[in-house]
Amino acid sequence: MSNTPSSDTRSSDSLITTDVETGSNDRTAESRATAVATRDLNVYYGDEQAIDDVSMDIPENRVTALIGPSGCGKSTFLRCINRMNDMIEVCRVEGEVEFGGKNVYDADVDPVALRRRIGMVFQKPNPFPKSIRDNVAYGLKIQGFDGDVDERVEESLKGAALWDEVKDQLDSSGLDLSGGQQQRLCIARAIAPDPEVILMDEPTSALDPVAASKIEDLIDDLAEEYTVIIVTHNMQQAARISDRTAVFLTGGRLVEYDDTAKIFEDPEEQRVEDYITGKFG
Numbered sequence: 700m701s702n703t704p705s706s707d708t709r710s711s712d713s714l715i716t717t718d719v720e721t722g723s724n725d726r727t728a729e730s731r732a733t734a735v736a737t738r739d740l741n742v743y744y745g746d747e748q749a750i751d752d753v754s755m756d757i758p759e760n761r762v763t764a765l766i767g768p769s770g771c772g773k774s775t776f777l778r779c780i781n782r783m784n785d786m787i788e789v790c791r792v793e794g795e796v797e798f799g800g801k802n803v804y805d806a807d808v809d810p811v812a813l814r815r816r817i818g819m820v821f822q823k824p825n826p827f828p829k830s831i832r833d834n835v836a837y838g839l840k841i842q843g844f845d846g847d848v849d850e851r852v853e854e855s856l857k858g859a860a861l862w863d864e865v866k867d868q869l870d871s872s873g874l875d876l877s878g879g880q881q882q883r884l885c886i887a888r889a890i891a892p893d894p895e896v897i898l899m900d901e902p903t904s905a906l907d908p909v910a911a912s913k914i915e916d917l918i919d920d921l922a923e924e925y926t927v928i929i930v931t932h933n934m935q936q937a938a939r940i941s942d943r944t945a946v947f948l949t950g951g952r953l954v955e956y957d958d959t960a961k962i963f964e965d966p967e968e969q970r971v972e973d974y975i976t977g978k979f980g
């Protein structure tokens with residue numbers, strides 16, 4: 700969302716070569732059911748068009764990366780999926796986002812219920828000024844969860860690879876954790892309501908390389924259970940962790956969308972090659 704490049708972002712742009720490591724995970728390339736599909740999606744902020752007629756099928760239980768230069772609409776696209784753009788008054792969405800057999804923009808879709816099924820993790824870790832336990836339990840309370848909250852908190856913290864580090868301090872403030880731990884706490888909070896899809900908007904760009912690397916490993920694990928859609932400026936990160944990559948270019952156009960290895964090793968479009976080899980962006 701920010702317009703400023705951050706520590707782990709632009710520096711890597713010119714490093715993409717044919718040696719770039721892609722598809723290091725164990726997931727196979729077999730075709731998957733579609734978790735989320737957009738159809739003729741157009742998004743405007745007032746008179747300015749931010750997404751231009753994007754139709755895209757996003758596979759379930761895979762990591763899909765959205766890459767492209769600053770301002771090309773990646774965050775806008777991500778926010779359409781769970782209707783976070785509803786919060787922006789000047790934002791207008793045309794077209795469809797299909798999820799769970801419905802267009803999420805249908806009048807009878809409750810955005811709050813939608814966001815329980817499509818969780819979100821932001822660029823800057825944003826824990827609540829509450830205990831670690833309450834941070835994770837927060838969404839459960841809102842949804843009237845009637846199971847064992849402590850058990851779900853433990854499962855979620857384990858799922859976010861944080862349990863071992865915090866199990867003896869669940870009543871301490873989430874704000875006392877390191878940045879990387881805070882981001883994993885936010886991931887635990889996002890997975891506690893047991894969503895199907897997790898949206899991540901540059902989740903490592905505010906973190907040091909070690910913390911970022913832990914989150915990358917975690918994203919790989921999360922794809923076992925969830926569909927992960929991630930915006931990143933860091934092309935090496937996209938190459939390392941994603942199965943599919945969508946390249947957006949100026950004006951919110953989806954220029955190429957394919958298996959990650961294909962995008963990084965043999966893209967169809969010259970503009971995509973120029974972008975990933977650092978000729979612009």
Ligand SMILES: Nc1ncnc2c1ncn2[C@@H]1O[C@H](COP(=O)(O)OP(=O)(O)OP(=O)(O)O)[C@@H](O)[C@H]1O
Pocket residue numbers: 700701702703744749767768769770771772773774775776787789
């Ligand atoms: N809340 C908003 N109000 C008005 N215009 C906006 C708003 N958010 C984004 N835009 C505009 O929409 C376009 C796409 O922005 P968006 O943040 O989606 O791009 P991005 O690719 O995620 O950028 P970045 O990589 O810098 O985060 C830009 O021209 C931006 O200025």
